[in-house]
Amino acid sequence: MRLIPRIVIGIYLVIAVIGPLFIDYDPVHTPLKDRLLSPGSHTSTGTAWLGTDGVGRDILAQIVYGARTSMLIGALTVLVSCVVGICVGVVAGYARGWVDAVLARVIDVLLAFPGILLVIVIAGAFDRGVLVVVVALAAAGWISFARVTRAVALSLRERAWVDAARVMGVPRREIIVRHVLPFAIGPVVAMATLEFALIVLAEAGLSFLGIGLPTTTVSWGQTIASGKQYLETAWWISTLPGIALSLLIISVGILGDQLTARYGRGRRI
Amino acid sequence: MARMILRRLATGVFVMWGAATLIFIIVRAAPGDPAAMLLGPDADRAQIEELTRTLGLDRPLILQYFSYLGDVARFDFGQSYRLGRPAMDAVLDRLPATIDLTLTATLIAVVLGLLLGVVAGGRPGGVVDRVVSAATIALQSFPTFWVGIMLILLFALTLRMLPSAGVGTLAHLVLPSVTLSLAFIAIVARVTRSSVAESMSEQYVQTARSKGLTEPQVLVGHVLRNSLIPVVTVVGLHVGQLMGGVVIVENVFAWPGLGSLVVDAVANRDYAVVQAVTLLIAAIVTVLNLVADLLYTRLDPRIRLESAS
Numbered sequence: 001m002r003l004i005p006r007i008v009i010g011i012y013l014v015i016a017v018i019g020p021l022f023i024d025y026d027p028v029h030t031p032l033k034d035r036l037l038s039p040g041s042h043t044s045t046g047t048a049w050l051g052t053d054g055v056g057r058d059i060l061a062q063i064v065y066g067a068r069t070s071m072l073i074g075a076l077t078v079l080v081s082c083v084v085g086i087c088v089g090v091v092a093g094y095a096r097g098w099v100d101a102v103l104a105r106v107i108d109v110l111l112a113f114p115g116i117l118l119v120i121v122i123a124g125a126f127d128r129g130v131l132v133v134v135v136a137l138a139a140a141g142w143i144s145f146a147r148v149t150r151a152v153a154l155s156l157r158e159r160a161w162v163d164a165a166r167v168m169g170v171p172r173r174e175i176i177v178r179h180v181l182p183f184a185i186g187p188v189v190a191m192a193t194l195e196f197a198l199i200v201l202a203e204a205g206l207s208f209l210g211i212g213l214p215t216t217t218v219s220w221g222q223t224i225a226s227g228k229q230y231l232e233t234a235w236w237i238s239t240l241p242g243i244a245l246s247l248l249i250i251s252v253g254i255l256g257d258q259l260t261a262r263y264g265r266g267r268r269i
Numbered sequence: 270m271a272r273m274i275l276r277r278l279a280t281g282v283f284v285m286w287g288a289a290t291l292i293f294i295i296v297r298a299a300p301g302d303p304a305a306m307l308l309g310p311d312a313d314r315a316q317i318e319e320l321t322r323t324l325g326l327d328r329p330l331i332l333q334y335f336s337y338l339g340d341v342a343r344f345d346f347g348q349s350y351r352l353g354r355p356a357m358d359a360v361l362d363r364l365p366a367t368i369d370l371t372l373t374a375t376l377i378a379v380v381l382g383l384l385l386g387v388v389a390g391g392r393p394g395g396v397v398d399r400v401v402s403a404a405t406i407a408l409q410s411f412p413t414f415w416v417g418i419m420l421i422l423l424f425a426l427t428l429r430m431l432p433s434a435g436v437g438t439l440a441h442l443v444l445p446s447v448t449l450s451l452a453f454i455a456i457v458a459r460v461t462r463s464s465v466a467e468s469m470s471e472q473y474v475q476t477a478r479s480k481g482l483t484e485p486q487v488l489v490g491h492v493l494r495n496s497l498i499p500v501v502t503v504v505g506l507h508v509g510q511l512m513g514g515v516v517i518v519e520n521v522f523a524w525p526g527l528g529s530l531v532v533d534a535v536a537n538r539d540y541a542v543v544q545a546v547t548l549l550i551a552a553i554v555t556v557l558n559l560v561a562d563l564l565y566t567r568l569d570p571r572i573r574l575e576s577a578s
Binding site: 105106108109110111112113114115116117120121122124125126127197201204205208209210211221224225227228231232235238239242245246249250253254257 | 295299407409410411412418419421509512516517520531532535536543554
């Protein structure tokens with residue numbers, strides 16, 4: 001039972017990486033005579049197992065390509081948030097003093113905005129693109145990493161081995177890298193898993209609102225949005241990508257909870 | 270107590286200043302001429318030059334920043350080029366609809382969340398507990414916009430019980446507020462569950478049981494009262510998340526509130542409105558967090574004693 005989330009996530013990974021090699025999809029190609037076909041119908045190019053959308057594009061292909069988009073953006077954003085958050089958090093927690101005070105205030109300010117609102121404003125201000133979406137999502141995403149790392153660094157700086165290293169004259173950078181950061185890995189991995197789920201959700205929401213990725217990039221959010229006007233005649237357009245998205249988020253969420261239970265409050269040391 | 274309120278108020282003012290500064294930076298960093306963007310795509314060169322002068326956009330950035338802060342302090346966000354009226358007026362017009370939606374969703378979330386949490390926490394590890402905890406994970410994982418669409422598909426289009434979009438009657442409020450409340454129900458249920466489960470082993474619960482009270486009496490009369498404290502905090506702290514949900518839900522159901530206004534404004538680069546909405550939302554979140562904090566200290570005398578010592 002405990003392995004199910006990992007297996008599901010593994011399947012999504014495989015689909016995201018090699019799925020596009022087996023299925024051709026061109027978001028600009030719109031065979032209008034194939035529009036709004038129900039799942040299992042025959043089209044001019046084969047069988048649409050999961051139906052087609054309002055302009056005749058295959059839903060299965062959109063789910064496969066959308067998986068790639070979601071995973072890619074999720075991974076990139078988590079990476080950026082992680083690096084920024086860890087750097088800021090470890091410096092603030094280890095150095096204390098004014099750096100820490102400034103960080104606390106910055107976080108106060110950012111928390112006054114609902115995450116998605118900040119993302120929408122940043123993403124909307126610039127031209128649509130993958131990079132802008134990643135930066136916008138990371139602008140809200142780094143905070144939790146900074147908080148976790150800060151908490152770990154704060155408790156570790158008082159430990160005997162850190163004191164010992166300090167007394168022996170080990171440079172500060174080396175103390176942080178060799179004696180503090182390794183202990184942050186567990187909690188950070190748990191946090192990264194939960195953040196990945198939130199970021200994939202936020203990207204889908206952003207694309208749903210039409211502010212996220214350009215229309216040439218396939219995204220579950222866009223497919224769900226495009227199906228909204230055909231709900232009465234073609235339920236599958238919005239429903240199926242949503243199921244794909246929900247299943248991924250649930251699996252990642254459960255995995256995140258498992259990891260948090262293991263590493264959450266910092267490893268026992 | 271007074272000193273604490275003052276200190277928290279000062280933090281609130283600081284947060285608002287930071288929020289205003291952040292918005293200033295984002296708008297200035299965005300590509301394009303702010304005056305041209307404020308006027309919209311139909312403006313001609315003379316208009317743009319005139320507004321550049323009136324807004325002082327030809328002055329050094331630091332002076333612009335200070336005059337902007339002055340305007341923000343007076344709640345003056347300038348004219349919306351699309352709506353042809355002061356941005357703040359347009360925003361305040363939309364505020365009541367959002368308040369209706371969020372209050373209803375909060376009410377649903379608190380009632381259902383408490384109910385689920387008490388039932389699950391009353392017997393930790395039992396069947397109900399496990400079902401509820403699985404349900405809360407699912408509720409938090411479903412994408413809000415997709416759930417909204419699924420509810421429209423089921424209740425509006427298939428069963429034809431409720432309207433799919435718009436405002437007017439109480440029936441219009443049902444689907445949007447339920448959609449908005451789902452993730453919130455899960456949060457309230459989780460917090461209530463853990464706090465109820467913890468209280469079940471306390472001595473006052475044993476006392477209540479040995480007095481011969483029935484299990485429901487113990488749960489409602491003794492356990493629930495103490496479990497309300499963390500719930501108040503969680504409701505206060507999740508106002509921000511709720512406002513984030515509003516942005517999505519209002520767009521799914523064409524609900525004429527702040528959320529649909531801000532997305533519309535962002536998509537059309539109507540920066541006067543974007544600034545007004547984001548700062549208003551930041552203000553609401555800050556104030557409600559403050560209220561939750563104060564309420565928390567009032568409800569639990571132990572915290573007051575701790576902060577006094």
